[in-house]
Amino acid sequence: MTSLPEKTEKKLGLVIDLDTCVGCHACVISCKGWNTENYGAPLSDQRPYGTDPMGTFLNRVHSYEVQPDSGQAQTVHFPKSCLHCEDAPCVTVCPTGASYKRSEDGIVLVNETDCIGCGLCAWACPYGARELDQAEGVMKKCTLCVDRIYNENLPEVDREPACVRTCPAGARHFGDFADPESNVSKLTAERGGMDLMPELGTKPVNKYLPPRPKDAWDGEEDILAPFLTPVAEEPSGFLGWLDKQLSRLPGDGKTDS
Amino acid sequence: MHPAPSVIAFTTLSGLGFGLLAWLGIDATPPTGWTAFAFFAIAFALSVGGLISSTFHLGRPERAWKAFSQWRTSWLSREGVCAVAALVVMGLYAAALVFAGAHFALLGWLGAALSLGTVYTTSMIYAQLKTIPRWNTPLTCVLYLAYAITGGALLSGRVEIALVLLLVSAGLQILWWMQGDGAFSGRGTTMETATGLGSIGTVRSAAPPHTAPNYLVREFIHIIGRKHAQKLRVISIALMAVLPILLLLLPFSHMAAAVAVVSHIAGVAVSRWLFFAEAEHTVGLYYGAR
Ligand code: SF4
Ligand code: SF4
Ligand code: SF4
Numbered sequence A: 001m002t003s004l005p006e007k008t009e010k011k012l013g014l015v016i017d018l019d020t021c022v023g024c025h026a027c028v029i030s031c032k033g034w035n036t037e038n039y040g041a042p043l044s045d046q047r048p049y050g051t052d053p054m055g056t057f058l059n060r061v062h063s064y065e066v067q068p069d070s071g072q073a074q075t076v077h078f079p080k081s082c083l084h085c086e087d088a089p090c091v092t093v094c095p096t097g098a099s100y101k102r103s104e105d106g107i108v109l110v111n112e113t114d115c116i117g118c119g120l121c122a123w124a125c126p127y128g129a130r131e132l133d134q135a136e137g138v139m140k141k142c143t144l145c146v147d148r149i150y151n152e153n154l155p156e157v158d159r160e161p162a163c164v165r166t167c168p169a170g171a172r173h174f175g176d177f178a179d180p181e182s183n184v185s186k187l188t189a190e191r192g193g194m195d196l197m198p199e200l201g202t203k204p205v206n207k208y209l210p211p212r213p214k215d216a217w218d219g220e221e222d223i224l225a226p227f228l229t230p231v232a233e234e235p236s237g238f239l240g241w242l243d244k245q246l247s248r249l250p251g252d253g254k255t256d257s
Numbered sequence B: 001m002h003p004a005p006s007v008i009a010f011t012t013l014s015g016l017g018f019g020l021l022a023w024l025g026i027d028a029t030p031p032t033g034w035t036a037f038a039f040f041a042i043a044f045a046l047s048v049g050g051l052i053s054s055t056f057h058l059g060r061p062e063r064a065w066k067a068f069s070q071w072r073t074s075w076l077s078r079e080g081v082c083a084v085a086a087l088v089v090m091g092l093y094a095a096a097l098v099f100a101g102a103h104f105a106l107l108g109w110l111g112a113a114l115s116l117g118t119v120y121t122t123s124m125i126y127a128q129l130k131t132i133p134r135w136n137t138p139l140t141c142v143l144y145l146a147y148a149i150t151g152g153a154l155l156s157g158r159v160e161i162a163l164v165l166l167l168v169s170a171g172l173q174i175l176w177w178m179q180g181d182g183a184f185s186g187r188g189t190t191m192e193t194a195t196g197l198g199s200i201g202t203v204r205s206a207a208p209p210h211t212a213p214n215y216l217v218r219e220f221i222h223i224i225g226r227k228h229a230q231k232l233r234v235i236s237i238a239l240m241a242v243l244p245i246l247l248l249l250l251p252f253s254h255m256a257a258a259v260a261v262v263s264h265i266a267g268v269a270v271s272r273w274l275f276f277a278e279a280e281h282t283v284g285l286y287y288g289a290r
Helices: A026-037 A120-124 A162-166 A183-191 A237-248 B005-026 B033-057 B061-068 B075-100 B105-127 B138-155 B159-181 B183-187 B191-195 B215-220 B229-249 B254-277 B282-287
Strands: A012-017 A059-067 A074-081 A099-101 A108-110 A130-132 A139-141 A172-176 A207-209 B202-207
Touching: A012 A183, A026 A059, A026 A074, A026 A162, A108 A139, A120 A130, A120 B215, A130 B215, A162 A172, A172 A183, A183 A207, B005 B033, B005 B075, B005 B105, B005 B138, B005 B254, B033 B061, B033 B075, B061 B075, B075 B105, B105 B138, B138 B159, B138 B254, B159 B183, B159 B229, B191 B202, B191 B282, B215 B282, B229 B254
Parallel strands: A012 A207
Antiparallel strands: A012 A172, A059 A074, A059 B202, A099 A108, A130 A139
């Protein structure tokens, strides 16, 4: 049924730390690897080695440049997967009941044998968290690795989402937001975890931790600094000659006159 | 949004078909016999043809019947239920008129209500989406209903009513465009709210997740289509309303009426193409586009 549960017992989700994410895309690959072999239809690729390649991913990493009013711009790597919203618009629009939110833990899933691939849920999701698989014709989305987190066949350390387990920077954290003492609730409280597009009223469960303020150079120079000034401002001798010759080659802006 | 031909054909044709069914349903002196057969054949061809073409864009059309189950929450499901109910009721009403020459007025009114209900549910599929501010307004429903009623009046030969309705539809369309042009910025959703990074500064997309486009980019970010939007708006109004009005004002001829109908349908189709091509989805913000 595509009515949303009034309340879910647990609120499982992720905290994503934009301060520590280094943009390595390891979570993208581990997510694709795990989910193409497990829950539901594989995540297909189209023309993977040809021109115009395309494929289904449940987690993608964007990179942004943020320019403050003054000072240096900052690069922020930004992983994005389903936020398992409490008021998930993707669920209520589904005509077949294929999309649902679990009342026990709040995970939003697609029952692929009921999905007709109409795509309306992807239209309703503000975040681009759902992708229609081009080979299977059904909707794919992050399952919060539901087939890992409860899986007693896996060693206990592996009973967390593949992306969390893999992240080399420790930028992804998994836990229960309904429990105020959980790791994710504490992290969110300490670091000011935020919602994406809060104005749309989807009430995302996943939270993003903002990047910490960057260091700025505003202190005194070291007393030894004057002794570190370069010996020669312009290269002379053989190096100077080499510099001139190299600068003459096409493709380099002339620096000498 | 990607303007999928199957969806444009569906909303244009089925809107027209259900509009015609509505007029036939409330007619106090409806046609009977062969004339009735001709009118209903056109109406059913348009509405059923439209519904069938809408299944072409499904990933799994063979399971389409499952879409009738979630009418409690889903406008797409309600549309399916309403369309089937309208077709069944109007089918009975039509059969009585064609084969028995009998007119069951109440059945006709019920069928007309269900027919317009179908158009309304279609429009709500789009109007409900907060992710596409241009569509997310009650005016979208008014526009869809106006087009259906206008096209139906034109097809059923109600010249005086059609003349007025053509003007009303053109006015509503222009109003909807004007409102839509400011809808996205009016909503306040920006790259800064999308990423939550607005408290640090202004956000620019430095690198998309992959170098090649994906499903999201193809489905939701359709920028090329908007290049000729203003010209297409003028063409749409000219074909949808201006030309049909001029033709209807000429002394009546079947030829002129037929051209008026074809021109109107072409104009509505252009308007529907723009409806999708100009629509901007919030997911575009993550790709630094709109
Ligand atoms: S992020 Fe999108 S797909 Fe996930 S629950 Fe929210 S609206 Fe649905
Ligand atoms: S694509 Fe599948 S899951 Fe999404 S709304 Fe359509 S039927 Fe439901
Ligand atoms: S929780 Fe699992 S499915 Fe979701 S993004 Fe992480 S690896 Fe992918």
